[in-house]
Amino acid sequence: MQDRSKVVVVGAGFGGLAVARELGDDPGVEVTLIDGNNYHTFWPLLYQVATAGLDASDVCFPVRRIFRRQPGVRVVLGWVTGLDLDRREVTVDNDRTFAYDHLVLAAGTVNSSFGVPGVEEHTFPLKSADDALDLRTHLLAGFERAAAGRSPQGDLAVVIVGGGPTGVELAGSIRELVDKVLCREFPEIDLTHLPITLVELADRVLAPFHPKLSAAAAHALRLRGVTVELGVGVERVEPGTVVLGDGRRLAASTIVWAAGVTASPLARRAGVELGRGGRIVTSADLSLPGRPEVFAVGDIALPPGPPLPQVAQPAIQGGRHVAAQIRARLAGAPTRPFRYRDRGSMATIGRNSAVAEFPNGWRFHGVIGWVMWLVLHLVELIGFRNRASVLVNWVWNYLTYDRGARIILRHQVPPATTQLAWPGSRPASAPDGP
């Protein structure tokens, strides 16, 4: 035990998990994996939790279970409150200190308002399972409120800011929830023309994709009844209103901010050189310049060369790479530069519609893209149980246009209460993310 090299990994996202999994069976290494949640979030499917297609435990995986068979990995639940790269120590929750021989920073990103006024107060983020449950509750409770005659129908409008995969997938999924499920269950309200608007500053959605696929995605969204506003930014957000850069005002009871992210505050705390988006500048081997024992992987890292897409694959590949470099260093061998292998990108617009592109130039959209998306995401999901449960839900949803997780939790008003706290008002106590 005493001879084992100590590796501390901060963050149980795709990057951190990959490092810990690779090193977990290595008898010469003791891994400590630190995360603020006791679960790993499969965030590519968070939008389905927000739109009631899946439940939280379908996309959240207990970290301790993942490493049950790897006793070389110690799991620590807590937030990193101190980072001393000179003394090689990480402090968790102010009072627990972990010394390391190698450190891997894999804390990812947090939502960024980019300084737009009103974003933090009046919009919903979609970065965590809690965010997704809050958004789901808000959406569903809004329909109930309208059914009770407590809000004019226009109040149900949805504005999503940000035309990346999250914004596109969420817009398509909310449209489907409204048109295929809720319109049949809320005879009290006319939902046929409920406005859903996607706002994107760039002149196309899904900017990292080929322009033809961006156009196909925007076309598919518009066909479904989503208004796609391109080339316009958001000036500010007021309660119930998004003010666009061109002065237009979009009324909406639900405003989702999916316009971008910035590196986790952990990057700043490290006291090292930061680049674009607050990311940690790394050498080609993903170690920090001048600190060969510290690595950064995933969305918190900014390696040299062309920017990497902020999706799961670069984080997973980066994590595996860092694990190999730590092994190399322990064996006294030189490290190697990280090379990202693009395995393609996908985004889904809704039932029977997705876009997919591959590095060899193959591009798909429509049904074929959708089937590919479905299979790939099922394969990528960790753990049989969740895979089977997700599959059951998906097949059921597809056949019946149903969304089973459509339950409004934690908004009970006891019968004796006279002052009514209506569901849908965002709870003041809900953690709003950093």
Added chain:
Amino acid sequence: MQDRSKVVVVGAGFGGLAVARELGDDPGVEVTLIDGNNYHTFWPLLYQVATAGLDASDVCFPVRRIFRRQPGVRVVLGWVTGLDLDRREVTVDNDRTFAYDHLVLAAGTVNSSFGVPGVEEHTFPLKSADDALDLRTHLLAGFERAAAGRSPQGDLAVVIVGGGPTGVELAGSIRELVDKVLCREFPEIDLTHLPITLVELADRVLAPFHPKLSAAAAHALRLRGVTVELGVGVERVEPGTVVLGDGRRLAASTIVWAAGVTASPLARRAGVELGRGGRIVTSADLSLPGRPEVFAVGDIALPPGPPLPQVAQPAIQGGRHVAAQIRARLAGAPTRPFRYRDRGSMATIGRNSAVAEFPNGWRFHGVIGWVMWLVLHLVELIGFRNRASVLVNWVWNYLTYDRGARIILRHQVPPATTQLAWPGSRPASAPDGP
């Protein structure tokens, strides 16, 4: 539309659902179903949500979905704040009034502390999905806290007050969670002797069952390592301590109050004659004496004759009966007395162990009882999707000793926070039930 008779049903539990389902296809009737949640709770499985075997959407069913194909049923989300039996009006959330020709009160029960001091402040109830999620979070966070060295191991002790089915099933399920799952995933702490105590005032658990089955259940619990304290009441509950009637003090970080229920406060509000447990006294046909247009079903009702068990079957049968009586009254026919047909009772102690008894005298315990329990509950669950999802989870849990829903939600502490709110402290804002 104008000629349709108005039936208002308060409560979407087993009883209320049965009434609405029966009358929903009747062209002569317009049903308004009122509930404070937008979902029906299959409460016999709530303890599995509390112990991370199932997720909330596995046991909660959106009410609007249940009645999607019955447009004669209007679903109203809200709490009944007023009840005027003379004017035949129900008021919801203080401002929405529904007139009725027939009224069905099916609001069930709420937890009762029976006046024991400290119960409301220091114990967890298990009556709703929110309760189950709160308890799950508290339990899991307690283990994380112990793993972080923040609490002596004794702090993990669990005391469950109440030896009815809920208490017995919860005790067995927590024991299994600890012994089969958590002990493998928390190498930091020694969980082999974690005390779990079940306290019951009567001299046996599962009092409505045959004494032989009560003895078998207590024996099975003890074999598994649950301390069963019979014939002793709870004097009061202090923070972290249960004080028994004989003066003994049981230290526990988790105290669950499953000792009993009382009729919903709605019963009092009705201004009618109440009987034992605050229940509404009804005539033999389940209508209220002197008010033939008002019925009470399920646990809120106290019909003449021997007391009915407070489980799903009497509520379901009562609901169907009331629907038939309303139809009879609309046809000018006389009503009939309600006769409960006992179809048997079951309770599970854990993996491979349950007790079951049938009115013909058949009694089972052990593996056979357990298989019967499993099949029956699967059959009873409403809706294919949830049934399939529950089945997947059960098979997976059985084969792997796993609990997939083991995620601590809504307890994030943002990294920038210095004052640490540790998960597991019960959120002050959580609704604690009436």
